[in-house]
Amino acid sequence: MSTSILDYAKELLGGNFAQAAAEKLGETPDGISKAISAIVPTIFGGIGNKISNDPSFLTTVVSEARNIFTNHSLSDLGSLFGSGTSSTEGTQAGSFLFDIFGGGLHGIIEKISSFAGIKSSSTRQLFDTSGIASLGSLGKNLIENNGTPDSIGEFFKSNKASFLSSIPASLGLSSLLSGLHTHAADAAHGVTSAATSVASRAKSSSKFLVPLILGIILLFLLIWLFRGCHGNENAMVMADTMQEDTTAVMPATAVRTLTAVVLPNGDTLQAYPGGIEDQLVKFIESDDYKNATDSTLKDKWFNFDDLNFKFGTTELDSTSTRQLNNIAAILKAFPDVKMKIGGYTDKKGDSTANLKLSDSRAKAVQTALNAAGVGSQVPEATGYGSQFATVAADASDSARAVDRRTSVRLIKK
Known part of the structure; x- marks a missing residue:
């Protein structure tokens, strides 16, 4: 199945596509082809990585793929360039790509533009068109070859490493895509591990808790007595410090209601x-x-x-x-x-x-x-x-x- 899906995506972006896109975007056919060679595996790798981190995203992939293949023409993707307006397919694909890559999409576009020697605006349009081709190839498998969500999920699972390795190494995108959706999970794991570690240490050191608590209480009593003599002076210093900190973060922390x-x-x-x-x-x-x-x-x-x-x-x-x-x-x-x-x-x-x-x-x-x-x-x-x-x-x-x-x-x- 992997061969048929990828072959159809390449077929949609093959033939006279590079020449047509180059003419309408003001680029060279070689530059277009070079960009496509990086964009297609980046999209498939991004989808696979997204699904592995968020299995529910598979439902979105299947729905978008069926819709693109059923309701839109895929026979002449080169005609989408230079129309001056956003096509329905392009809009759908663009939104789908943002779901995959989020704010990282711009950085990926810049890297591929530099790699292929074409304008960022051209790469952006190629991404949308390649997104249509990628979704269309998946939709074709689902509808004409009786594919299922499970088979599509397995396709991405078994070929994820292959997609990432197909991205030109000089772009450094494989490592970026691998980490694109994992930061939150890593952070959560870090917090959990830290909490477990603290709890473990607390349990093993419980015999020291009583004297520690008594020491803390004594310390606060001393501070309270000390502030009785110097409270006003210290309060002024603390107020100045807090005022400076509050001013620095006010735009981010001020309570606002939607x-x-x-x-x-x-x-x-x-x-x-x-x-x-x-x-x-x-x-x-x-x-x-x-x-x-x-x-x-x-x-x-x-x-x-x-x-x-x-x-x-x-x-x-x-x-x-x-x-x-x-x-x-x-x-x-x-x-x-x-x-x-x-x-x-x-x-x-x-x-x-x-x-x-x-x-x-x-x-x-x-x-x-x-x-x-x-x-x-x-x-x-x-x-x-x-x-x-x-x-x-x-x-x-x-x-x-x-x-x-x-x-x-x-x-x-």
Whole structure:
């Protein structure tokens, strides 16, 4: 079965596909073929890895595969390029890929683009098309060859290592995919092991607990007596320290309550009052937007308030999914609206590195929205680094936080 599934996927992306894609994307056929050689095993390896870590995902794979093969034409995938709009198949495949790779998709696209010598935007479209081919090949097996969810699950289980080994070693994606879905499990295991270790030590050392507790009580009594003389002075120092720490983490820890934001198409979002979703919907529905030109919109940016990247990387944290999905839903509710993503950093560090980081992060958000099916409405993403930062590089981290942001603005072109 493994041969027939993979052969059909390759068949869908073979023939004149590379030439057609190259012409429409402005690339070379060799570059397209090289990218496809890495993308297909990456997708199959990603699916296999996802299923092994989350067996329930197999249901999604089977459902998506049946739908693609039954309801969409797979005979000319090259025609999907350069249409200027997102196809139904492309939207479905893009969303499916984001389910597999999450915020790591952008980094994978960048690596394969560099490997194949083609633009990131071209690789992104090739990923969507390869996703269609991969799901279509699975759907063909399920429907025409009487495949079952169990047989598909076994296919991925038995061939997972083969998929990963087929990815060009120079990309370093095999190790990335292997660890993509395991961090949470590893963390949980670590916590469990630590708790077990502590419990074991506590049990073996129970004979020391009584004197230890008495010592702690005595220590607190001494502290309480000492504060009777110096309490006010120490309280002031403690208050200053806590105030500084609180200021530094306030944006992440302040208690906020999600409320409903109703869209014109009847969809309801869960968002924070006054947050980016609330602001965008109100502005889009206002006369200010209706009467605006692209020139007047250039200075009106809306800041993401629940979008996070893993420290020092361009990989979106899983906590960003809700807000990204909300932005995608807003764009779907207002199909004529288009937006640009902007990335910004503070002044600390090397300005060139900051510019590159901000640009990659802006494009990571663009990639995520493309995967959510609204790529044609997010045609631009640019990083500005510290160009517009206002706080000095030697200021406190909390003071510089205002300059570190990812934003959107609406465009009319």
